[in-house]
Amino acid sequence: MTEPRGKRQNIMTENSISLSTHNGIVIPDNWAGYNLDVFSLPSHYCEDLECVFIPHGVIEDRTERIANEIMKDLGDNHITVLCVLKGGYRFCTDLVEHIKNLSRNSERFISMRVDFIRLRSYCNDTCMDEMQIIGGDDLSKLSGKNVLIVEDIISTGRTMSALLSHLGKYNPKMVKVASLLVKRSDSNNGFKPDYIGFEIPNKFVVGYALDYNEHFRDLHHICVINENGKLKYKV
Structure with a gap:
């Protein structure tokens, strides 16, 4: 296994990366990530990144495990998958594909349809106070339905809490939330999704459809953006 950056963490061990049923894979604050030069990355981004934080293969394996958990919990149901664009599309696509594959080879079957919604909650690397819903189909179609919201990252929890409150007006039968990442932050309101890929430190990460x-x-992997990248692409 390739050694990560920094001297504080030499390898991924049980003492450094832990698995929690409720928090997913918990990455500690002192996790230094991996050197950029041992992964294939677009050359135009290399000066803008600090490290590879979560390699693509690890993301894929964790996503498959989440699909297994969803099958156990929601099997024999019809669900509407509500993908939060744009950052959630890679995670949603891979998650839905894993669920389909599991469903084909299981006595329990999940029938799915996928809808999309776009939220705006960040300007540069700062979370805005109010969530903006941009586009999306008529949410009244979710009335009486089992809904699985698929999100890329939850930071403060305010955006997802606001979305759930908004969806509640349409009286869905059930709502579950799957998020690839949950960020530890002092400003987090305590919201926890039902399915979590990774709990990460308060770092601004990009890649795997997450943007700045x-x-x-x-980017194929999840990486930490550096100050040079933030300045170069600031609006």
Whole structure:
């Protein structure tokens, strides 16, 4: 296994990365990530990144495990998957594909349809006070339905709490939330999704469809943006 950056963490061990049923894979504050030069990355981004924080293969394996948990909990139901764009599309696509594969080979079956919603809650690297819902289909179609919201990252929890409150007006039968990442932050309101990929420190991460002002979505891995990148792509 390739050694991560920094001297504080030499390898991923049980003492450094832990698995919690409720928090997913918990990455500690002192996790230094991996050197950029041992991964394939777009050359135009290399000066703008601090490290590879979560490699793509680890994301894929964790996503498959979440699909297994969803199958156990929601099998034999029809669910509407509500993908939060734009950052959630990679995670949602992979998660839905894993659920489909599991469903084909299981006695329990999940019938799914996918809808999309777009939220805006960040300007540069700062979370805004109010959530903006941009576009999306008529949410009244969710009345009486089982809904699985698929999100890329939850930081303060305010955006997701506001979305759940908004969806509640349409009286869905059940709502579950799956988030690839949950960020530890002093400003977090305590909201926890039902399914979590990784709990991460309070770092601004990009890649795997997560962006910084529409840049970095094409990165295969989840990386930490550096100050040079923030300044270069600031709006």
